[in-house]
Amino acid sequence: MLTHSPSTHSRARYTAGIKGQAMSANEKFPPPFKTLISEEELQARIAALGAQITEEYQGMGEDLVLIGVLKGSVLFMADLCRHIKLPLSLDFMGIASYGDGMKSSGVVQITSDLSHPIEGKHALIVEDIIDTGLTAHYLFENLKTRKPASVKLCSLLHKPERSEVEVPIDYLGFKVPNKFVVGYGLDIAQKYRNLGFIGYVEE
Numbered sequence: 001m002l003t004h005s006p007s008t009h010s011r012a013r014y015t016a017g018i019k020g021q022a023m024s025a026n027e028k029f030p031p032p033f034k035t036l037i038s039e040e041e042l043q044a045r046i047a048a049l050g051a052q053i054t055e056e057y058q059g060m061g062e063d064l065v066l067i068g069v070l071k072g073s074v075l076f077m078a079d080l081c082r083h084i085k086l087p088l089s090l091d092f093m094g095i096a097s098y099g100d101g102m103k104s105s106g107v108v109q110i111t112s113d114l115s116h117p118i119e120g121k122h123a124l125i126v127e128d129i130i131d132t133g134l135t136a137h138y139l140f141e142n143l144k145t146r147k148p149a150s151v152k153l154c155s156l157l158h159k160p161e162r163s164e165v166e167v168p169i170d171y172l173g174f175k176v177p178n179k180f181v182v183g184y185g186l187d188i189a190q191k192y193r194n195l196g197f198i199g200y201v202e203e
């Protein structure tokens, strides 16, 4: 059984906890995660977000670029972009966040940069989750230096209890409790991104 408290909440702890439980291809799939947000709830909310973004960016045409943060946002990005009824382009950034292994430090490195300049374009960051907010904060600051027409943030999930730095989330899917969540792009030790729902490990 995994233990959990705000001070020990971390990817490293959950990764250690789940090792040996369901890491092999021979194990039962999906693993016994509790459902936090079902596939139906996700898809309904994403359709609504796409409609809202379509309305608000209407008239901006080709200048919209969705910037997905690898790898967690990939499933969300794929579904969201199909609900945005505007010409747009897709680009991706790879980010590595360094900490003490237990906690994000806010020291962020770009491991893979955008393939095209965003100068003069409307950039919309697409994230899986805003946890401490440190990654999104770094991204905002970094992208602003590239002279885009605007930078906004769309995140599927937000864990408000964990917030360390205030970041404006312009489009939000769901607020989630202070639990380590998995599925629909989010991983534990790189696994389970391919679940269609958001689950959590029961403590």
Ligand code: IMP
Pocket (backbone or CB within 6 Å): 072, 097, 104, 127, 128, 129, 130, 131, 132, 133, 134, 135, 136, 179, 180, 181, 182, 186, 187, 188
């Ligand atoms: P930050 O703490 O807001 O900088 O979040 C950094 C990154 O940690 C997120 O983009 C996710 O990729 C990952 N992350 C944060 N919380 C969770 C979680 O509950 N499950 C899986 N990944 C998470």
Ligand code: MG
Pocket (backbone or CB within 6 Å): 069, 070, 071, 072, 073, 127, 128, 129
């Ligand atoms: Mg992420």
